Structures are given as C-alpha cells and as structure tokens.
Amino acid sequence: MNWQHDLNQLAEELIKAGKLSSARWVDAFTQVPRHVFVPRFWLQDKNGWRQVEASSDEGWEAVYSNRGLFTALDDNQLGISSSSMPSLMTRMLEALDIQRGHRVLEIGTGTGYNAALLSTFLGDGDVYSIDIDFVGTAAQRLASIGLQPTLATRDGREGFPEAAPFDRIMATCAVSSIPLTWVEQLTPDGMILADLKTGRCAGNLVLLHRLGPEHAEGRFVSGWADFMQMRTGTTADVPATGQADDHGQPECSTTRITGRPWAHTVPWFLASFRLPAGTGFGMRIREGETWWTITSPDGSRAEVRDIDTGQDRDVLQFGPHRLWDDIETAFDEWEKAGTPDWDRFGFTVEPGAQVVWCLDTDQSWKVESGTS
Ligand SMILES: C[S@@+](CC[C@H](N)C(=O)[O-])C[C@H]1O[C@@H](n2cnc3c(N)ncnc32)[C@H](O)[C@@H]1O
Incomplete structure (x- = not known):
C-alpha cells in the first residue's frame, strides 16, 4: 500500500x-x-x-x-x-x-x-x-x-x-x-x-x-x-427526528414539488423558518410504497409519495400543524424570487439578532439563537 x-x-x-x-x-x-x-x-x-x-x-x-x-x-x-x-x-x-x-x-x-x-x-x-x-x-x-x-x-x-x-x-x-x-x-x-x-x-x-x-x-x-x-x-443541537402519531384522518392534497423536499436545499432552508423547531424527516413504507415523511415534535406529520410520474404527487397531512403547507409556501416564495441560489443569500450577526437576507428580495429571516 x-x-x-x-x-x-x-x-x-x-x-x-x-x-x-x-x-x-x-x-x-x-x-x-x-x-x-x-x-x-x-x-x-x-x-x-x-x-x-x-x-x-x-x-x-x-x-x-x-x-x-x-x-x-x-x-x-x-x-x-x-x-x-x-x-x-x-x-x-x-x-x-x-x-x-x-x-x-x-x-x-x-x-x-x-x-x-x-x-x-x-x-x-x-x-x-x-x-x-x-x-x-x-x-x-x-x-x-x-x-x-x-x-x-x-x-x-x-x-x-x-x-x-x-x-x-x-x-x-x-x-x-x-x-x-x-x-x-x-x-x-x-x-x-x-x-x-x-x-x-x-x-x-x-x-x-x-x-x-x-x-x-x-x-x-x-x-x-x-x-x-x-x-x-x-x-x-438540532434534534435528528420528531416523533409522530397518527392523528385520525389525514388531510389529502397533491404537490408539484419533486423528489425529497430536503434535497432542494435552498427552499428547504427557507421552509425551516416556518416549520416548528425540531422538525425532522425520514421515510415510511405504506402498502408497499415509499413515502417521505416530515415530522415535528408536536406530533404533526406530512407524507409525500415517492413516485416520479411527471404528475402531481399525493400528500397526506396529520396533526395540528400543516407542515406541508409551510413547505409549499416557502417553495412558492423562492420561485417568485427567481429561484436564487446560495450565493444570493447573506447573513448578519449582531448582539441580539442574527438575520438571513436575500439579495433578490427585501425578505429577511431571523435565526433563533438557541444556546449558541
Ligand atoms: C465532522 S467532525 C470534525 C472533523 C475534523 N475536522 C477532522 O478533520 O477529522 C465534527 C466534530 O465536531 C465535534 N463537536 C461536536 N459538538 C461540539 C462542540 N459542542 N464543541 C466542539 N466540538 C464539537 C465532534 O466531536 C466531532 O469530532
């Protein structure tokens, strides 16, 4: 060797x-x-x-x-x-x-x-x-x-x-x-x-x-x-996954977002400012099919079917917080801004406030400072 x-x-x-x-x-x-x-x-x-x-x-x-x-x-x-x-x-x-x-x-x-x-x-x-x-x-x-x-x-x-x-x-x-x-x-x-x-x-x-x-x-x-x-x-520092229970009947809808939502790194980042702290993700098999799951600590869960037929995909939402709606909103805002990539985003650190900003919009997002 x-x-x-x-x-x-x-x-x-x-x-x-x-x-x-x-x-x-x-x-x-x-x-x-x-x-x-x-x-x-x-x-x-x-x-x-x-x-x-x-x-x-x-x-x-x-x-x-x-x-x-x-x-x-x-x-x-x-x-x-x-x-x-x-x-x-x-x-x-x-x-x-x-x-x-x-x-x-x-x-x-x-x-x-x-x-x-x-x-x-x-x-x-x-x-x-x-x-x-x-x-x-x-x-x-x-x-x-x-x-x-x-x-x-x-x-x-x-x-x-x-x-x-x-x-x-x-x-x-x-x-x-x-x-x-x-x-x-x-x-x-x-x-x-x-x-x-x-x-x-x-x-x-x-x-x-x-x-x-x-x-x-x-x-x-x-x-x-x-x-x-x-x-x-x-x-x-950030919990790896949330635990979710089935809260009765889900709300059903469809989405045009493809693949694993967290693989679209920029809009997934923007979605994190809307999703509850500690939101995690994973995978679940339902009736032999793979579904990507997003779970939050309050037991809310969203599931999206992992198929790529070129058509809209099924989404199920359980629990008190409509996690998928937050994700859709973040994706919509990102698209309206012209799908800016990472280098169009900046960050400011000052005492009492840490803020992400976008060069293409007047939007900014406050980062919760947690224990850091
Ligand atoms: C990806 S590894 C670092 C790789 C490393 N630079 C190398 O060349 O091998 C991440 C490291 O961060 C350390 N880490 C995690 N939490 C920490 C903390 N609160 N303070 C300091 N180091 C921490 C872990 O123990 C781990 O060794």
Whole structure:
C-alpha cells in the first residue's frame, strides 16, 4: 500500500473536479497521510454498522477516496465524529483565504486530519483546534507525524479566548446560530467559515467578515455542505427526528414539488423558518410504497409519495400543524424570487439578532439563537 501514490491520485481527482486549486493547498494536501488519522472507521449497510480497518483493501480504498467516514458512534448508534470529505476540507480551506502568518482556530478537531492540513501549511504554532471530545487521540496522531498544534477539550461555542485573537475561525460541525464569542475572538480583518443549519439539512456554509467587535456579515457559499450538528454534551443541537402519531384522518392534497423536499436545499432552508423547531424527516413504507415523511415534535406529520410520474404527487397531512403547507409556501416564495441560489443569500450577526437576507428580495429571516 503506497499512501503517497494514492494520496497524489486523490489530489489529482480533487483538482480535476475544481475542489482543490491553489498550489499551497495542493502541497499541504499531498503531505498528510489520511490513514494515520483514520486508522479505522464505521460503515453502515443493511445489517447495521461494522468497523473497517484502513489497513484492509476495502478500508484503504475508502480512506484514499473522496469520502466522509464516520469514526465514532454514540450509544444510540448515531455518528458523533467523522473525517469529513477531503474535497469539503480543501474547499473550505481555500474559501477562507488562509495566508501564511495567520492564526487559525478550528472548531471540531475530530480525527485531527484537518488540523494536520492547517499545520502543514501554516506551521503548527499558528494552529488551534478544539473539540468536545477526541482531542487526546487526535494529539497522538498529529504527534506521530511530527505536528503539535494547540488542542483543547471544550465546548466549541466558547471559542478559545485565551489564545485569541484569530485571523480565521473554521467550524467543522454545524451550528444553529453563530456564537458571538467567535466574532469577539477575531482580529479586525478576521473571517469565520461555518455551516449554519437552522434545521436538519437546512442551511449551508456561510463566510463571515468581521465588521466590528460584535458584528460580522457575509454570504453563503455556493455548493453544498452538511456537517454533523454541534453537540451540547450528548444532545444534538438540532434534534435528528420528531416523533409522530397518527392523528385520525389525514388531510389529502397533491404537490408539484419533486423528489425529497430536503434535497432542494435552498427552499428547504427557507421552509425551516416556518416549520416548528425540531422538525425532522425520514421515510415510511405504506402498502408497499415509499413515502417521505416530515415530522415535528408536536406530533404533526406530512407524507409525500415517492413516485416520479411527471404528475402531481399525493400528500397526506396529520396533526395540528400543516407542515406541508409551510413547505409549499416557502417553495412558492423562492420561485417568485427567481429561484436564487446560495450565493444570493447573506447573513448578519449582531448582539441580539442574527438575520438571513436575500439579495433578490427585501425578505429577511431571523435565526433563533438557541444556546449558541
Ligand atoms: C465532522 S467532525 C470534525 C472533523 C475534523 N475536522 C477532522 O478533520 O477529522 C465534527 C466534530 O465536531 C465535534 N463537536 C461536536 N459538538 C461540539 C462542540 N459542542 N464543541 C466542539 N466540538 C464539537 C465532534 O466531536 C466531532 O469530532
């Protein structure tokens, strides 16, 4: 197994796909052996989860391909740490315009792989990385290839005040709002790149520039990213799914929205401002047919039939809240605005208010700041 050869091939693949372009990040990327940081990982198939060693043929192939790999599961078999897709890491590192001499804070050390990329480019003296867990193992793996960035175990919402200010902060877990502490810990020209998710799959990477001690603003980034949600202890910041009961007879209608509604990422994000907090989604088989389900904590549920005949699809709505009506309204508004893509949306962070805005309309949406 020749990691250098396989890593160079992966770099070529990312370059061809336009996910890695700058010489400095190609150089760093091709110096960091990924199997050191992902010696084993979890794969899920119809029989459940199984652990795969990177030293096996199957494991090696996965580690040196552009795949995100789960590296830790909790007691409920939910992924709580992973090595993100290499292309997502390179895309974020390039989007943040990291220059030599910058001090960078990463929120979400995980395996330590991204901290290794940062340390290889910047030198480990300028790299800081924190995680709510896993930091000991990451430190050992980094040290095994001669890197010693400053790592700490703590809740990422706090940032790293004793090491601030930072020129760049990148979060590799998703947040439901941007902690003001991050803005406070930036240098005057500092920038933050984080995955803002107001609900499950509802949001994307946003690149923020510091405009004042407690004021940052910027745009969402083209393309798509979906990090695991930041945890508070063992609780996900945004619940993964709602539980729903059958509330008697459903209200029946049809819809012209195709596919899985959450796969239309922009209008799904806009719908999250209408849907109840904690709305989740899943799948259900009814009389042998697949239906996509959307459920909220009050027991409301919407189901849409998974057929693609080119005709309108059946929708069933149960419970006190008409979830599908909210989704339809958000899709309609998005279409009226000319179907703006992610880069037409921006975000402002100020004390007391975090607001998403659209460049094509005068609409804005307030983000609930929750515990962040
Ligand atoms: C996708 S992984 C990070 C991948 C990592 N950057 C790497 O290169 O392997 C997300 C990480 O966020 C961490 N995390 C979750 N909640 C957190 C919190 N409240 N504070 C800090 N880290 C948190 C998880 O423990 C997990 O390791």
